[in-house]
Amino acid sequence: MKELFRRAPKAFTPGEQTRDQDTPDNMWVKCPSCGDLTYHKQLRDNLKVCKCGHHMRLSAVEWQGLFDSESFTEEDGNIAPLDPLNFVSPKDNYAQKLRDSQLQTGLYDAMISGNASIMGQALQVTITEFDFIGGSMGSVFGEKIARAAERAYDRRVPLLTINASGGARMHEGVLALMQLPKVNLTLARLGTIGMPHISLMTDPCYGGVLASYASVADIIIAEPGARIGFAGRRVIEQTIRQKLPANFQSAEFMLEHGMIDMVVPRNDLRSTLGRLFKLYTMRDADASPLPADV
Amino acid sequence: MKTPFSAWDKVQISRHVQRPRTLDYVRVLCEDFFEFHGDRRFADDAAIVAGVGRIEGQSVVIIGHQKGRDTRENMRRNFGMPKPEGYRKAMRLFHHAEKFALPVICLIDTPGADPSMESESRGQGNAIAENILIMAQLRTPIVSLVIGEGGSGGALAIGVTDRILMLEHSVYSVAAPEASAAILWRDSSKAPDAAKTMRITAQDLKDMNIIDTIIPEPEGGAHNDADATIRRAGVTIMQNIDALNALPTSVLLDQRYQKYRVMGAIKTMPTNQSSNGEPLSFL
Numbered sequence: 001m002k003e004l005f006r007r008a009p010k011a012f013t014p015g016e017q018t019r020d021q022d023t024p025d026n027m028w029v030k031c032p033s034c035g036d037l038t039y040h041k042q043l044r045d046n047l048k049v050c051k052c053g054h055h056m057r058l059s060a061v062e063w064q065g066l067f068d069s070e071s072f073t074e075e076d077g078n079i080a081p082l083d084p085l086n087f088v089s090p091k092d093n094y095a096q097k098l099r100d101s102q103l104q105t106g107l108y109d110a111m112i113s114g115n116a117s118i119m120g121q122a123l124q125v126t127i128t129e130f131d132f133i134g135g136s137m138g139s140v141f142g143e144k145i146a147r148a149a150e151r152a153y154d155r156r157v158p159l160l161t162i163n164a165s166g167g168a169r170m171h172e173g174v175l176a177l178m179q180l181p182k183v184n185l186t187l188a189r190l191g192t193i194g195m196p197h198i199s200l201m202t203d204p205c206y207g208g209v210l211a212s213y214a215s216v217a218d219i220i221i222a223e224p225g226a227r228i229g230f231a232g233r234r235v236i237e238q239t240i241r242q243k244l245p246a247n248f249q250s251a252e253f254m255l256e257h258g259m260i261d262m263v264v265p266r267n268d269l270r271s272t273l274g275r276l277f278k279l280y281t282m283r284d285a286d287a288s289p290l291p292a293d294v
Numbered sequence: 295m296k297t298p299f300s301a302w303d304k305v306q307i308s309r310h311v312q313r314p315r316t317l318d319y320v321r322v323l324c325e326d327f328f329e330f331h332g333d334r335r336f337a338d339d340a341a342i343v344a345g346v347g348r349i350e351g352q353s354v355v356i357i358g359h360q361k362g363r364d365t366r367e368n369m370r371r372n373f374g375m376p377k378p379e380g381y382r383k384a385m386r387l388f389h390h391a392e393k394f395a396l397p398v399i400c401l402i403d404t405p406g407a408d409p410s411m412e413s414e415s416r417g418q419g420n421a422i423a424e425n426i427l428i429m430a431q432l433r434t435p436i437v438s439l440v441i442g443e444g445g446s447g448g449a450l451a452i453g454v455t456d457r458i459l460m461l462e463h464s465v466y467s468v469a470a471p472e473a474s475a476a477i478l479w480r481d482s483s484k485a486p487d488a489a490k491t492m493r494i495t496a497q498d499l500k501d502m503n504i505i506d507t508i509i510p511e512p513e514g515g516a517h518n519d520a521d522a523t524i525r526r527a528g529v530t531i532m533q534n535i536d537a538l539n540a541l542p543t544s545v546l547l548d549q550r551y552q553k554y555r556v557m558g559a560i561k562t563m564p565t566n567q568s569s570n571g572e573p574l575s576f577l
Contacts, residue, residue: 013565014565014566014567014568015568044574045575047574047576048574058574059569059571060569061569061570061571061572061573062571062572062573062574063573063574064573065573065574065575065576065577066574066576069577072573074566077566077567077568078562078563078564078565078566078567079560079561079562079563080560080561080562080563080567081559081560081561082559082560082561083559084502084559085491085492085493087491087492088491089478089479089487089491090487091478091479092478092479105569106567106568106569106570107567107569108563108567112567112569129569138558139557139558139559139560140558140560142558143558143560146555168446168468168469170468170469170474170477170478170492171478172468172559173467173468173492173493173494174466174467174468174493174494174499174502174504175502175504175557175558175559176468177446177447177450177467177468178504178554178557178558179557179558180423180426180447180450181426181429181430181450181454181554182554182555182557182558184423184426184427184430184454185430185550185551185554185555186555187427188427188430188431189551207419207447208447210419210420210423211418211419211422211423211426211447211450211451212422212423212426213423214419214423215417215419215420215423216420216423216424216426216427229414229419230407230409230413230414230418230419230422230447231407231409231410231413231414231418235409235473235476236409236410236411236414239409239410240410240411244411248411248414249414257415257416257417258417259417259420266576267576269576270576270577
């Protein structure tokens with residue numbers, strides 16, 4: 001009977017979010033790793049990397065500073081989620097959860113995508129917003145990556161995905177799961193024109209993201225200390241009934257086990273990406289920068 | 295079709311110890327069959343059965359999850375939860391099918407991919423992702439049938455197919471109900487609630503246009519007449535393979551692309567999203 005009285009939450013309109021960035025109330029930021037306090041401006045100047053080397057998580061907007069200045073243009077910014085299962089449980093209401101996350105982040109869902117350039121190289125880019133339901137991969141997330149890959153194909157440019165995600169969006173059920181094949185299909189097509197996909201794994205990358213586009217990229221770069229895995233640590237510990245070693249599923253562990261290509265500190269990322277992309281798009285300095293038409 | 299079973303009932307039926315498993319399908323449907331072993335890289339994983347056989351005179355590749363019927367067999371088969379080597383064995387058979395132009399039949403019956411330290415160390419996520427990528431481009435027809443439970447990426451790793459069929463009382467979910475409840479509410483005992491809320495039955499998935507066909511089961515479930523269920527499923531599988539065999543490869547691949555490309559629930563808004571906050575300066 002309770003459902004009869006359940007009102008759909010008020011529709012979200014961009015601009016009504018409450019997060020106020022002009023007057024940060026936390027002038028000093030505590031590092032979750034070493035516990036030291038750093039003045040917030042100093043921390044931003046250091047790309048939110050603590051003196052101890054801990055890489056703090058960035059928002060999707062903060063990541064946009066990775067690109068050449070003023071080069072980022074958002075695309076597909078008007079795609080928003082639905083509640084396909086009418087997900088309501090005694091503890092959880094997806095429509096309300098969406099609205100809360102939309103108010104908190106100003107985004108419709110956990111993804112910002114568009115085109116940009118790095119050291120002059122034009123790219124399609126996707127950036128996850130972890131603060132939006134753990135960066136979970138639902139229909140909007142999948143659709144934006146698919147469109148970015150299709151645009152990269154049409155424009156004959158590389159694709160960069162910047163990833164932080166806990167896995168599939170449980171509240172969208174099998175529709176969320178089906179985003180895995182959807183994005184991989186578009187990436188397979190991008191591969192046919194010889195344009196690379198670089199996946200940047202930041203903390204954390206789990207579940208559906210790891211089991212689809214992020215781990216079949218042509219080049220996989222991880223940030224130091226990023227946690228990367230298919231099954232979550234808690235799930236594995238419960239299954240095997242013992243504690244896992246501290247470095248298990250870290251970027252460094254994944255590098256050692258052959259699952260990623262390199263671990264790159266944040267302040268080297270821009271030049272690393274710029275140089276890497278150049279190797280594929282300018283293969284012969286005397287020849288045309290792009291492969292011949294197929 | 296009206297059924298008195300709840301979603302949670304169906305989860306129980308889909309896991310029934312006498313429910314027909316992949317090797318039962320092989321026994322009933324195949325005129326001849328050889329099981330192939332190993333991923334040629336590390337090991338053979340008994341949680342996945344893969345091989346080449348003949349059904350109605352047509353040579354086919356068959357790949358399926360395999361659960362056990364008793365504790366000893368379940369230990370050997372890891373309760374139908376494949377490790378990376380299992381998925382890489384499947385990958386080998388996908389390539390095999392393409393090389394010899396054989397259609398592929400995938401039988402799905404897993405609670406999910408094996409969650410363990412060894413599987414993580416050998417790249418469980420990567421093994422699943424690679425299979426999804428390979429099935430997406432496979433130049434031969436591929437049909438899947440969910441015969442029991444289809445759990446998460448562990449099911450999808452052999453489930454990206456031109457046609458997705460489900461038995462009437464099978465289930466397919468983004469994570470097994472116990473795992474879903476643990477992730478959503480940190481309480482795996484709420485699995486019956488998760489089963490209901492997350493719309494995991496064949497009927498739900500047909501309504502959402504995710505699957506193509508539901509294959510009816512005998513009263514009470516497939517275990518009550520396994521051979522009849524399998525033969526009925528076999529007829530539908532082979533009808534689909536015949537239809538797909540008639541398509542030129544380019545059409546087959548285009549249709550597969552479109553099938554998955556349209557999946558998802560989204561809407562288009564009049565205005566763009568607008569996050570506040572400032573980019574950092576990497577320059």
